[in-house]
Amino acid sequence: MNLNLNNKKxxxxxxxxxxxxxxxxxxxxxxxxTCLVSxxxxxxxxxxKKLQDxxxxxxxxxxxxxxxxIESLNSLKNRVKDKWGSLDIIIxxxxxxxxxxxxxxxxxxxxxxxxxxxxxxxxxARTFLPMLEKSKGCLLFISSIAGLEAFGAPTxxxxxxxxxxxxxxxxxxxxxxxxxxxxxAPGNVYFExxxxxxxxxxxxxxxxxxxxxxVPMNRFATPxxxxxxxxxxxxxxxxxxxxxxLVIDGGQTVGVM
Amino acid sequence: MLEDLFRLDExxxxxxxxxxxxxxxxxxxxxxxxxxxxxxxxxxKAVDSFATPxxxxxxxxxxxxxxxxxxxxxxLVIDGGQTTKIL
Numbered sequence: 001m002n003l004n005l006n007n008k009k010x011x012x013x014x015x016x017x018x019x020x021x022x023x024x025x026x027x028x029x030x031x032x033x034t035c036l037v038s039x040x041x042x043x044x045x046x047x048x049k050k051l052q053d054x055x056x057x058x059x060x061x062x063x064x065x066x067x068x069x070i071e072s073l074n075s076l077k078n079r080v081k082d083k084w085g086s087l088d089i090i091i092x093x094x095x096x097x098x099x100x101x102x103x104x105x106x107x108x109x110x111x112x113x114x115x116x117x118x119x120x121x122x123x124x125a126r127t128f129l130p131m132l133e134k135s136k137g138c139l140l141f142i143s144s145i146a147g148l149e150a151f152g153a154p155t156x157x158x159x160x161x162x163x164x165x166x167x168x169x170x171x172x173x174x175x176x177x178x179x180x181x182x183x184x185a186p187g188n189v190y191f192e193x194x195x196x197x198x199x200x201x202x203x204x205x206x207x208x209x210x211x212x213x214x215v216p217m218n219r220f221a222t223p224x225x226x227x228x229x230x231x232x233x234x235x236x237x238x239x240x241x242x243x244x245x246l247v248i249d250g251g252q253t254v255g256v257m
Numbered sequence: 258m259l260e261d262l263f264r265l266d267e268x269x270x271x272x273x274x275x276x277x278x279x280x281x282x283x284x285x286x287x288x289x290x291x292x293x294x295x296x297x298x299x300x301x302k303a304v305d306s307f308a309t310p311x312x313x314x315x316x317x318x319x320x321x322x323x324x325x326x327x328x329x330x331x332x333l334v335i336d337g338g339q340t341t342k343i344l
Binding site: 165166169172176177238239240241242243246249250253 | 302308318327334335
């Protein structure tokens with residue numbers, strides 16, 4: 001399937017590891033110029049170098065940015081404008097599922113989770129929307145199945161991920177037909193250094209039981225499986241898809257409608 | 258049996274004023290019974306608000322490919338933002 005993405009320009013937040021990094025590499029494989037963004041870590045610049053070595057120095061660059069901070073986002077936007085002049089696709093991937101099991105987390109914890117999962121997504125979309133409107137581009141949020149069903153994930157995280165879906169749906173209706181806005185809601189994704197990797201190191205038997213009893217496909221998703229859908233949804237092959245949440249969970253969610 | 262009477266397979270049907278309420282319903286009915294509606298309207302923008310069969314086919318190919326290897330039990334809505342339900 002020809003995705004026709006060659007020479008587009010994509011910005012991916014939360015791109016130093018895991019899903020974001022795999023999405024970045026997958027876009028590079030399709031000939032897309034790629035900007036990797038993260039709060040800044042050794043991993044971001046190490047991976048920038050690795051990708052530049054493989055896909056060419058001119059095809060990707062990395063930027064430190066705290067996506068909860070508007071000044072930091074504005075600096076990022078200026079950098080992208082200076083470098084490329086335009087932008088076609090944004091993958092809003094920043095998120096952190098670590099919180100507490102309380103029914104209602106205290107205010108400090110709630111704000112922390114809300115900022116890292118929802119506020120960061122909102123401000124990233126707000127900052128780059130004018131560029132996407134200009135290019136008639138594509139905005140893709142990475143939410144979670146925790147935003148679709150209350151199956152025991154932290155309350156603050158689940159609420160923030162639901163809010164992302166509502167934000168995307170409302171934006172999609174109002175921005176059509178110029179900008180498409182979609183969501184991917186992944187289930188359990190395993191990658192080295194990720195939260196499931198940590199849980200497996202703590203208690204592999206328990207994790208095996210959880211997966212076996214909750215995921216009909218009886219395994220984790222790979223970051224590549226999320227990246228493949230991201231490529232598809234941002235391509236011309238998905239030109240009539242907007243305001244949609246694509247669930248990639250191996251059959252885990254149980255809601256019928 | 259009754260449905261067979263209405264089959265429009267291999268029929269091409271031209272619908273004028275196709276993006277108005279009635280025209281749209283006619284077009285949907287033609288497609289539903291296997292026909293190929295050709296939509297005519299003064300407004301190109303309104304005509305573009307319909308999906309093409311190719312747009313549905315592209316998603317079908319993707320969902321059946323190895324690249325959708327962890328997608329099962331999922332409904333992929335392809336509606337240009339028409340549905341209003343959030344969850």
